[in-house]
Amino acid sequence: PPTAPLHLISNVNETSVNLEWSTPLSSGGRQDLSYNVVCKRCGPEGTRCQPCGNGVHFSPQQLSLRATKVSINDLQAHTNYTFEIWAVNGVSQQSPGPEQAVSVTVTTNQAAPSPVNSIQAKDITRHTISLAWQQPEKANGVILEYEVKYYEKDQNERSYRIIKTSSRNTDIKGLTPLTSYVFHVRARTAAGYGEFSAPFEFMTNSVPAPIIGDGTNSTVLLVSVVGSVVLLLILISAFVISRRRSKYSKAKQDADEEKHLHQGVRIYVDPFTYEDPNQAVRQFAKEIDASCIKIEKVIGIGEFGEVCSGRLKMPGKREICVAIKTLKAGYTDKQRRDFLSEASIMGQFDHPNIIHLEGVVTKCKPVMIITEYMENGSLDAFLRKNDGRFTVIQLVGILRGIASGMKYLSDMSYVHRDLAARNILVNSNLVCKVSDFGMSRVLEDDPEAAYTTRGGKIPIRWTAPEAIAYRKFTSASDVWSYGIVMWEVMSYGERPYWDMSNQDVIKAIDEGYRLPPPMDCPVALHQLMLDCWQRERGDRPKFGQIVNMLDKLIRNPNSLKRTGGETTRPSTTLLEPVSPELSSALGSVEDWLQAIGMERYSDNFTAAGYTSPEAVVHMTQEDMGRIGISSAAHQNKILTSVQGMLSQMQQIQGRMVPV
Missing domain, CATH: 1.10.510.10 (Transferase(Phosphotransferase) domain 1)
Structure with a gap:
């Protein structure tokens, strides 16, 4: 059998992982080398591992891979995974051994939830529809809220309304009788909103017939008829007004859509806008009892005091490593306020690529900011x-x-x-x-x-x-x-x-x-x-x-x-630019245009005689217009990339690049 694959590297992208590796040192003297991928979901620090199950998808495939890379998708968020890459050939089953495999352990990031699969109408009246739905199949974290988008079926979808709720049901009120409405639901975690569900259509009930007497009470009959006529006129007027309003300018529709799209997005609050800075700390940072913290060693000096490493053990939770910023003795009120302002800022953020605030200690000395340990x-x-x-x-x-x-x-x-x-x-x-x-x-x-x-x-x-x-x-x-x-x-x-x-x-x-x-x-x-x-x-x-x-x-x-080719690192000299002689490493003009997403202009360059990097590098904005590139944005992108070509040669000669 072959030896293990070499140089396994991983790249985590939310709930997907890309793996890449090199071929083994020995293929076992056979030509039928392939690779199998084993996926295990593990507890903290690689404990209690179990197979990933059927919900995980491998691209191009999990077994009998010929390529030396694979993408694993639809993993769970905030979860430890161990992946093993096994090199196998026709005799591996005769004597399989751990020396044929290489492994890596990763932690997935947080991700938006998957779409809501179905919506049900629990109760329908003339003006109200009561909706309910199931949690997304993959929540990918704690669901913070749901957003319901709805609009009349016959109206433009851009005229929608939004309702937010923390539960999996809501009552949509103020609807028009005997009207079809389209509903979409999406969920939000700390990572953001997932996609909206497919459309679900429900119709409100009709207006019930008026209850009229036996004909002998003419007053009741007259009032009922007049009331019906007035109601009819009101409905007609409302319909005409709504039709007129739907013809308002597209600019206002765009503005409304923009407003809808940004509903629910958290906006940072500057703690310095609070009259009492302590209020910002209380609102955004959790107070931790000093007895839960064990300082172990000093690892640096910050602006306000020492930075230490240590451990945090909260009641009912496992002990974790933390970094501890301390406020030095003899501080002023302003220094204390400035020190804690960072906690008030940090406490508003929740993202896998932002340092996480565990909490603060403000009720005893030293005052401390506790964060995750890196x-x-x-x-x-x-x-x-x-x-x-x-x-x-x-x-x-x-x-x-x-x-x-x-x-x-x-x-x-x-x-x-x-x-x-x-x-x-x-x-x-x-x-x-x-x-x-x-x-x-x-x-x-x-x-x-x-x-x-x-x-x-x-x-x-x-x-x-x-x-x-x-x-x-x-x-x-x-x-x-x-x-x-x-x-x-x-x-x-x-x-x-x-x-x-x-x-x-x-x-x-x-x-x-x-x-x-x-x-x-x-x-x-x-x-x-x-x-x-x-x-x-x-x-x-x-x-x-x-x-x-x-x-x-x-x-x-x-x-x-x-x-840009094999070069030494550039010197610090700053000189005037010289005429560049572009290296062959830049490739053809067609390759260059494809690399910057401008391949649509390949024929324009060829027809105008710009067939080599040496010719392209002397182009001006006027030249761009002359060969048929009219978009100012595309002209700027191409010209900026031309400067990138220049930079290759300037690097070789140890110079900074003019742009």
């Missing part, structure tokens, strides 16, 4: 310690996790303002989590900070130009910082802009220079960095788009194989 410390130090040890896919997985956490923060309208590898923490499973939510303070002692024109201190090397010049911090400025984090990850923790001074960095950025790709960095990743470093913040991608882009790269590993 065994591998800060990302920049972790990368420097493990220089060159990870595959490109693993590095992209790290970037994907950070982007996912930042998308969550951006969706909550929270701006981090200090996103850098030093503020990303890494746990034992290599899951990266965004931390350090104290950027509202003035960074008096931060060596990465420099005075701005407005007097405050900010980390220049990670900060967008508009934030440096005007202190305009937005999610778009966080995207710029994310581009720098990408560069840090791909360079294994190298210092951005090397030993250049902060003033030289500001000047270089203002003149249009950008960091070159790190050694062996795929072209697609450096292109994404350049997109994040667009001068106009409106031209930068959103975090949701970044997550989607990284997911595409992970699903298509071949797109990560093209790099």
Whole structure:
């Protein structure tokens, strides 16, 4: 039989896991080598493992795999899984042994719930429909609430209404008699909303016939007839008005739809807006009894005091490792408020790529903030310690996790303002989590900070130009910082802009220079960095788009194989650009256009004679219009990518890249 597969790596994407491995050292001297995948669901720390069962799906298949990769989907959220990859051939059944397998243990992330399968109408009257439904087949966490969307069948679906409920039933009131309504239901966990259910249609009852006397009471008859006529006129008027209203401008419909789409999305609350800061702490952070905490050792020094590792044992729960930030003695009221503000911020977040707050200790001294413990410390130090040890896919997985956490923060309208590898923490499973939510303070002692024109201190090397010049911090400025984090990850923790001074960095950025790709960095990743470093913040991608882009790269590993060639890491010299001689590593124009999603213009380039990278690199915006590329967005994307080509050669010559 063959030996075990080699170099097994995993990438977790919510409730899916991608596995990839290399062929065994020995195939047993046979040509019929294949692979079987064993899936086990395990308790904490790999205990009590049992087979995954039939609900898990393998792509392309679980047994007799010829390829050296597989995707496992429809796993449970927040669950430990152990996967074994067995190398087998025609004689493996004769003497199977553990030396034929390699294994990896992972923990899935939280994910949105699956769709609700069915909706039932328990009771129907003229104006009310009572609905009930079952919990989604895969809740993927605690269901926080359900959202019911409904609209009249004959009306435009965009004119829907929304009702939210924490239970699996609700009464829809105020409906029109004898009218068909369409209903959809979806569930929400901390990871967000799942998909809406399929449409379910129910009709309200008709208006009952009026009860009239035996004809001898003419007054009753007259009142009944008049009442019926008035009711009929009211219904006709309401129908005409509703028809007129349905013809209102599309802009208002779009605005209403936007409002509906964002109902239920949690928005970050700034603790500094509270008149009493202690109220924010009480609202967003759980008070922990100091007797539940055991401090073991000091692991660092924070702005307000020591940072320690220790253990937390809450009543009825198992003991866990935690990190403990303490407030040093002799603090002022302002220092206490600033210290606890980070807990008030952190306590509002619940995401697998955001550091988790366990609680605070405020009723005795020292005042403490308790968070989950991240065994591998800060990302920049972790990368420097493990220089060159990870595959490109693993590095992209790290970037994907950070982007996912930042998308969550951006969706909550929270701006981090200090996103850098030093503020990303890494746990034992290599899951990266965004931390350090104290950027509202003035960074008096931060060596990465420099005075701005407005007097405050900010980390220049990670900060967008508009934030440096005007202190305009937005999610778009966080995207710029994310581009720098990408560069840090791909360079294994190298210092951005090397030993250049902060003033030289500001000047270089203002003149249009950008960091070159790190050694062996795929072209697609450096292109994404350049997109994040667009001068106009409106031209930068959103975090949701970044997550989607990284997911595409992970699903298509071949797109990560093209790099700028084998080079040494660039020097710190900042020189004028020179005429580039593009290396053969850039490939054909057709490959380049396909890599940036612009393959639709291949014929335009060929017809105009732009058949080599050397020709393309000299193109201008006017040239783009001349060959039939009229979209300004597409022109900008292509021109930005052209600068990416230039950066390949600038890296070889040790220079920063003009864009």
